[in-house]
Amino acid sequence: MQDAQRVxxxxxxxxxxxLIREALESAGVVADIDVVHDGQAALRFLEEGAxxxxxxxxxxxxxxxxxxxxxxxxxxLRTRDLxxxxxxxxxxxxxxxxxxxxxxxxxxxKPSDYExxxxxxxxxxGLLERPLLCxxxxxx
Amino acid sequence: MSVAGTEGTLDHLLKNLGRSxxxxxxxxxxxxxxxxxxxxxxxxxxxRAGLAPSDVVGRPFWTTMWWDASPDAGEEVRHAVLRxxxxxxxxxxxxxxxxxxxxxTVLLDLTVARLRGEDGAFTCLLVEAxxxxxxxxxxxxxxxxxxxxxxQRRLYEAIVSSTPDFVYVFDRDHRFVFANDALLKMWGxxxxxxxxxxxxELGYEPWHAEMHDREIEETVxxxxxxxxxxxxxxxxxxxxxxxxxxxxxxxxxEVELITGTTRDVTDRxxxxxxxxxxxxxxxxxxxxxxxxxxxxxxxxxxxxxxxVARYRERLDGKALDFLDNVRTGAxxxxxxxxxxxxxxxxxxxxxxxxxxxxxxxxxxxxxxLEAAITESGGVVEAGALPYVTVHATQLxxxxxxxxxxxxxxxxxxxxxxxxxxxxxxxSFWLFxxxxxxxxxxxxxxxxxxxxxxxxxxxxxxxxxxxxxxxCKRIVERYxxxxxxxxxxxxxxxxxxxxxx
Numbered sequence: 001m002q003d004a005q006r007v008x009x010x011x012x013x014x015x016x017x018x019l020i021r022e023a024l025e026s027a028g029v030v031a032d033i034d035v036v037h038d039g040q041a042a043l044r045f046l047e048e049g050a051x052x053x054x055x056x057x058x059x060x061x062x063x064x065x066x067x068x069x070x071x072x073x074x075x076x077l078r079t080r081d082l083x084x085x086x087x088x089x090x091x092x093x094x095x096x097x098x099x100x101x102x103x104x105x106x107x108x109x110k111p112s113d114y115e116x117x118x119x120x121x122x123x124x125x126g127l128l129e130r131p132l133l134c135x136x137x138x139x140x
Numbered sequence: 141m142s143v144a145g146t147e148g149t150l151d152h153l154l155k156n157l158g159r160s161x162x163x164x165x166x167x168x169x170x171x172x173x174x175x176x177x178x179x180x181x182x183x184x185x186x187x188r189a190g191l192a193p194s195d196v197v198g199r200p201f202w203t204t205m206w207w208d209a210s211p212d213a214g215e216e217v218r219h220a221v222l223r224x225x226x227x228x229x230x231x232x233x234x235x236x237x238x239x240x241x242x243x244x245t246v247l248l249d250l251t252v253a254r255l256r257g258e259d260g261a262f263t264c265l266l267v268e269a270x271x272x273x274x275x276x277x278x279x280x281x282x283x284x285x286x287x288x289x290x291x292q293r294r295l296y297e298a299i300v301s302s303t304p305d306f307v308y309v310f311d312r313d314h315r316f317v318f319a320n321d322a323l324l325k326m327w328g329x330x331x332x333x334x335x336x337x338x339x340x341e342l343g344y345e346p347w348h349a350e351m352h353d354r355e356i357e358e359t360v361x362x363x364x365x366x367x368x369x370x371x372x373x374x375x376x377x378x379x380x381x382x383x384x385x386x387x388x389x390x391x392x393x394e395v396e397l398i399t400g401t402t403r404d405v406t407d408r409x410x411x412x413x414x415x416x417x418x419x420x421x422x423x424x425x426x427x428x429x430x431x432x433x434x435x436x437x438x439x440x441x442x443x444x445x446x447x448v449a450r451y452r453e454r455l456d457g458k459a460l461d462f463l464d465n466v467r468t469g470a471x472x473x474x475x476x477x478x479x480x481x482x483x484x485x486x487x488x489x490x491x492x493x494x495x496x497x498x499x500x501x502x503x504x505x506x507x508x509l510e511a512a513i514t515e516s517g518g519v520v521e522a523g524a525l526p527y528v529t530v531h532a533t534q535l536x537x538x539x540x541x542x543x544x545x546x547x548x549x550x551x552x553x554x555x556x557x558x559x560x561x562x563x564x565x566x567s568f569w570l571f572x573x574x575x576x577x578x579x580x581x582x583x584x585x586x587x588x589x590x591x592x593x594x595x596x597x598x599x600x601x602x603x604x605x606x607x608x609x610x611c612k613r614i615v616e617r618y619x620x621x622x623x624x625x626x627x628x629x630x631x632x633x634x635x636x637x638x639x640x
Binding site: 013016019060089110111112114 | 432437439442446
């Protein structure tokens with residue numbers, strides 16, 4: 001049996017972390033979920049922790065913003081190929097332009113009803129089951 | 141007393157001198173003794189005066205009728221006569237009465253000279269006087285005019301030199317031919333240093349001098365005033381100036397000179413700039429705040445929903461009521477935040493390029509209002525609508541808010557009827573959205589356009605109090621106006637103007 005995949009959730013709101021867990025669970029996603037609550041902790045985890053198969057990235061975070069973290073991810077050899085799902089309540093156009101330039105794999109705008117939030121689950125599931133285009137590179 | 145041997149000659153002389161010649165200007169000719177008593181006067185002189193020889197002969201000349209018009213005249217004449225008797229040739233201007241029976245006076249140019257007898261000794265004095273009033277009047281008029289224009293000149297100079305504005309004049313070769321004190325002070329130059337020079341020669345930067353050269357030429361060729369605004373580094377530092385060049389057109393129709401006035405508008409500009417920045421900050425704040433408010437709201441909504449969904453059996457009726465209030469409050473706040481965002485975003489759109497079809501905007505609005513129309517059983521009718529130079533989405537938003545209000549504030553007993561029309565008004569289109577609803581009391585017709593202003597409780601009519609504020613903001617962004625008609629009949633008539 002394949003090991004459970006790792007998912008890193010970068011999200012400062014504990015109530016949203018709970019909803020994310022509910023959404024993943026209801027979609028039958030089997031994953032080891034790591035959670036960090038601010039930008040600094042996120043950067044440390046990405047440098048030192050076990051690399052996840054998927055990052056769920058909130059934009060409005062303490063210390064470093066989501067776009068700063070995404071830039072860091074794309075600029076670092078270790079993390080530049082990570083699959084990133086932006087999960088945010090905002091639809092700010094200026095952010096969106098910057099994020100598009102950096103590159104992300106999917107975008108989920110947090111709805112204000114429970115049923116709507118559960119739709120995050122199938123998206124995560126889809127991203128995790130997406131076939132890899134190439135073999136993961138070993139670290140140099 | 142007689143003047144022996146000269147009598148005939150003198151009579152002849154008096155006769156000839158006494159004539160006025162071709163003009164009828166008064167002339168006075170008399171012979172006096174060396175003491176100043178009148179010996180004879182020319183017949184014409186006496187005739188004109190209406191005097192007989194006996195009225196004057198033997199009297200001191202200065203006491204005769206001719207000098208009784210003013211107290212000084214007699215005295216002046218006495219001095220003149222006495223000085224002449226001592227050997228001087230005397231000439232002076234004296235006012236004189238011409239006729240015995242009239243108060244009319246003239247100014248006489250009076251000369252007194254000694255005459256020699258045949259023995260070579262001085263025997264008598266000859267007085268001759270001519271009326272020079274007209275000449276003097278003309279001279280006085282010229283002097284008065286000169287003084288007046290001098291006064292005017294000093295007045296203008298005082299005005300021009302005391303104003304803080306710069307006042308100056310260019311000739312056709314773009315050279316300064318006049319500059320007031322304020323301008324010289326700003327330049328830090330004397331009049332002598334500055335006049336006769338053009339902008340470049342006065343140290344203006346080339347782009348600046350060239351700009352003024354172009355403007356002067358344009359003023360000359362168009363014969364119209366031209367305005368501009370420019371920063372300049374003078375003795376007072378870098379300031380912003382507004383100026384106007386005005387052509388001075390000669391009688392020939394040619395532009396002779398170009399006058400200019402320049403005003404320091406730095407303070408006004410700074411204030412405007414600050415105001416704009418404060419407004420921008422406020423808008424940014426409102427935008428961010430309304431945006432950030434959405435996040436916690438979402439949590440409140442979802443978790444109250446979860447509470448009901450998962451714990452319904454363990455909650456009593458009261459707890460469920462409370463939770464219902466939580467959700468209603470959150471819904472309401474969500475609407476507020478959404479509308480506030482829409483409000484702040486009315487100024488975020490770029491200037492429109494294409495004219496928008498008002499009919500298309502209306503139809504888009506009606507599509508969004510479909511549920512409200514169906515639910516209220518309302519009818520919306522529209523006449524022909526024009527193209528207007530505004531953003532289509534903002535026009536749609538105007539219609540949607542106004543028609544939405546018309547449907548919402550309907551009378552319970554009547555289905556709402558809303559009619560939309562437009563007519564030309566100068567460079568604008570005047571729109572009218574009329575309904576048959578509950579109407580608005582006159583005293584509230586101004587305040588309804590204020591942000592968060594409401595006339596009803598949420599239980600009577602839902603709403604955030606932002607819709608009409610959005611309408612006002614949109615309309616004013618295009619320099620239009622919006623108001624509620626003051627007709628006393630039922631319902632409401634909203635009018636607004638948009639450029640088209």
